[in-house]
Amino acid sequence: MKIAVIGAGGIGGYLGGRLSQTGNQVTLVARGGHLNAIRQNGLRIESPFGCAHLTSIEATDNIAAIGPVDIILATVKLPDLNDVARQFSSMITETTRIITLQNGIDAKPMIAQFTNADRIAQGVIYLAADIKEPGTIMTPGGKHQMLVDDLNGDATMAALFDEIDRAEAIDVTRSRDAEKVVWSKFTAQASIAGVTALTRLPLGGVFASQEAKVLLAQMIDEAIAVASAKGIQLDPDHRETVFRTYGAQPGAQSSSLLVDIEAGKPTELQWLSGRVHALGKELGVPTPAHSVTWNALAAVKDGPATIRA
Ligand SMILES: NC(=O)C1=CN([C@@H]2O[C@H](COP(=O)(O)OP(=O)(O)OC[C@H]3O[C@@H](n4cnc5c(N)ncnc54)[C@H](OP(=O)(O)O)[C@@H]3O)[C@@H](O)[C@H]2O)C=CC1
Ligand SMILES: CC(C)(CO)C(=O)C(=O)O
Structure with a gap:
């Protein structure tokens, strides 16, 4: 699948890295020293469940250059969400789906200011992960679980869930009660x-x-x-x-x-x-x-x- 990870920090870097490991076409959106490190040396994941070094993963700070994708993983923190969400339109086609994993209850309504709410699958993630140093995502282990709206059996969401299962990155639950x-x-x-x-x-x-x-x-x-x-x-x-x-x-x-x-x-x-x-x-x-x-x-x-x- 074509996946844009908007905010390749702890959560986005981990999920984007794992989905790239199994052959998905992942573009990470990052900035500053973290972006430079990924571009120069690739993305590293340090985890008790398996380390990874992805040397050819795409990374950019220019959302407009990404083009249409199947999945937008919106993984910036909430103070940055409005700014990035207003730039999503060039990545969206009829079948594109947007996943929110932010803490709190406001991510979906924030993104829905700029796009049709029906394409937004809200969810949560129980995973501790952060940027250990530029270019490196670290998780100490512990709970690895995601629960995400399956949008009533939507095909793009079904394909994403299969990819997450295939990547063995995290336990994912297809939710019918996302609220x-x-x-x-x-x-x-x-x-x-x-x-x-x-x-x-x-x-x-x-x-x-x-x-x-x-x-x-x-x-x-x-x-x-x-x-x-x-x-x-x-x-x-x-x-x-x-x-x-x-x-x-x-x-x-x-x-x-x-x-x-x-x-x-x-x-x-x-x-x-x-x-x-x-x-x-x-x-x-x-x-x-x-x-x-x-x-x-x-x-x-x-x-x-x-x-x-
Ligand atoms: N980390 C965790 O363990 C958990 C986090 N969450 C939730 O997940 C969400 C993401 O958290 P987390 O992964 O920790 O966040 P991070 O800060 O680690 O990652 C977000 C990344 O997005 C980058 N970013 C923000 N705006 C832009 C932009 N306009 N262009 C390019 N890059 C940008 C940030 O850069 P910069 O650093 O320069 O700001 C940062 O690297 C939050 O809502 C959090 O509450 C939920 C469960 C656990
Ligand atoms: C505590 C934790 C890591 C639980 O998953 C979390 O959600 C956060 O700190 O944002």
Whole structure:
């Protein structure tokens, strides 16, 4: 298949690399030193499930030069999504499908401002991966799972799912309830991200602290209450599932929110605790822990805080 990976960082670089390994025609969109490194030395994947070095993978910073593709994997972070989505039109034909894997609940509506929503398959990914150094994607292992809307058996999506299975990159579930899938991860991830960012602890630190676990439970319950007020029915044992699944991840694993704050980069805070806080206000649902998280961290949401002299 012809696949454009828009944002070849942790998630996009991993998936694009694995799909290229099995012969798909993948073009990575990247920028800066990471793009230069891929162009000069190829893309490297470091993973306990198998390392790879892809020396001839295509990489560019020019979306307009890619041309029509079967699949657009939209894997930039949310602060960059509007900017890239407005450039998608030259890659889209009648059968092109766009996959969103961003955390939060806003990626599909953001892209739908620029293209027909029927071609957008929203999904989630449970995988820790990041750019270890320019040109190299690293995952420490742990959960490797994607759940993505199959758009009611759409042929392009079916072909993509087969390619992901063939690449043995990640367990992929063809979902018929993408709304629930996205909200399940949103309620979990906003809470995990909030606690890790407030405590500055990786998952192992959070799950070793009784107090941090109390905070996490409260944040999950607040987010579930918001979901319920929106009419989204999550599983009755959702909070326990979040504790079990995230508690079983490698202890050193952080959240992408904390990684971005520590790197002084723009964050996804406004689409995580910020979004739970805003929805709570809109729907009349109290969200005190998410509101504190939003208010405490808003100063660094777009990068290092401004300090008045
Ligand atoms: N990483 C993870 O473990 C997980 C991430 N997610 C979600 O997946 C999404 C992607 O995250 P992640 O892979 O970590 O993000 P990364 O920051 O690692 O990757 C995104 C890449 O896209 C590049 N980029 C952004 N805008 C452009 C542009 N206009 N042109 C070219 N390149 C561009 C970025 O460059 P630059 O660095 O210069 O900004 C970066 O290299 C997020 O929504 C995140 O929440 C979900 C589960 C796990
Ligand atoms: C915590 C993790 C890695 C879970 O998959 C994640 O989704 C993120 O940090 O963005």
